[in-house]
Amino acid sequence: MLVRSVRQSWSTLRSLAHRIVGVDERTQRLESVLDGLVRRVGALREQNAELARRTDELERAVAGRGDAHSRSLRVLNDTVNLATRRGAFARPVARVVFLVHHIEAWDSLDELFAAMAASPDFDPVVVSLPRRFGGVGPLRDEDVVHAGLAERGVPHLRAVGDRVPDVLRFVKLLEPDLVVRQSQWDRDVDEGLAVELLSFARLCLVPYETMNLVVNVPEPRSGTTNTAVDSELHRAAWLVFCANEESRRAAVRDGVTAGRQFRVVGHPKADVLRAAEPSWPVATAGPSGGRRPRVVWSSHHSIGQGWTRFGLFPEVAEDMLAWAREGDVEIVWMPHPALRPYLERPESPCPVERYADWRTRWDALGNTAVVESERYAPVLAATDVVITDGLSMLVEPQVLTTPVVFLERAGHRPFTEVGDRVVAGTHVVDDVASARRVVEKVRTDGDDLASVQRRNVQELLGAPGAAERILRVLRDEIAAVRGLSSAPSGQDAR
Incomplete structure (x- = not known):
């Protein structure tokens, strides 16, 4: 019995030994396969790193070419616009296009529009626009602007929806000598009416507010610290009309053009308030x-x-x-x-x-x-x-x-x-x-x-008559462009 038991145990041990050897061999093979996989993963990582590096180089190259292309387009756009502006006032009657999105501030322009409409040397055209204050949400409220102008009896064209899919082209078709946009904020209106795109015509600004009262928030992207007098629109404008000498001095101090385009005339809104019937x-x-x-x-x-x-x-x-x-x-x-x-x-x-x-x-x-x-x-x-x-x-x-x-x-x-x-x-x-x-x-x-x-x-705000003072400045400046006068009207028209 003892001998048989020993033999059985020995047989079991030999069987286990063979199995252990087999496991060791399989383990070694698996370790070899794993080592190979590790080497392959390492090689793939190196390849991915090289691919990422080359991709970054390609993206930088493309971006650089894109930036250069964008710069070239901006330079070309500026050059074409400058040449176009120099052709302004070739007609005896100056066409002025008012782009109106802020109907609540129409009082800043109402008397100026009326004075131009009654003058033989101006042809004012009003265009009602949709808006999005602060650049938030879809463009809307053109119907509000239209209704407000209609209530006042102001004839106007409507730039809305499918009727005017390309608002910039629409404005260009009007062939303006002057464009008056209501505010300096590009984000409030259609992207097609951004300052850089409107500069094919001479731009004028009659601020919708009577005057700036606060130290405005700087806009680092445009490099301006005072958007009340030195926004993109102020910089591109041919003329900016301001209410008082203090506002002009702020433009001289903070503006990159040192306020050369600013003229002191008072403000038309003050005259509307003075004449208002309760x-x-x-x-x-x-x-x-x-x-x-x-x-x-x-x-x-x-x-x-x-x-x-x-x-x-x-x-x-x-x-x-x-x-x-x-x-x-x-x-x-x-x-x-x-x-x-x-x-x-x-x-x-x-x-x-x-x-x-x-x-x-x-x-x-x-x-x-x-x-x-x-x-x-x-x-x-x-x-x-x-x-x-x-x-x-x-x-x-x-x-x-x-x-x-x-x-x-x-x-x-x-x-x-x-x-x-x-x-x-x-x-x-x-x-x-x-x-x-x-x-x-x-x-x-x-x-x-x-x-x-x-x-x-x-x-x-000065004395009444701001709209007429604006017209007087415009006439003098237009005459200077046409070569009919030796000097512009000066800085203070009050």
């Missing part, structure tokens, strides 16, 4: 049947953490609604036209749903209204006081010597020297409760800042 959109009487105090509440669009950071609509909307609900005053809300599009942005501190709910409650009151069109001058002429978080509404009511309550947001962009002078004509507060106290005070005691406002208007 019109108030709230028709209901007060609880006792008498006239309630009238308040215009103006909201800026910069409610986020970027840009100028003046807007306070999300913070004060409920307080203003609560005030209106008391029924002792009539409040007309005048939002900046760029506020509503801003609310649709992901970074907006006031979601669209919250705004819609607030607006429903606001519109349901009998002593409130909303003015979102360009026809706001008559409303300013009819109001007793303006409450605003900035910016244009800090200036414009002062033309009418209307009390202004500045609802100031902490941390906004700093004011310029001109901005400080304008703010001196306003009552500065930091909440709605304080604004209400100021409104009550100026109603009962009058506005002790009226004299400051009158001085601001006199010194910063």
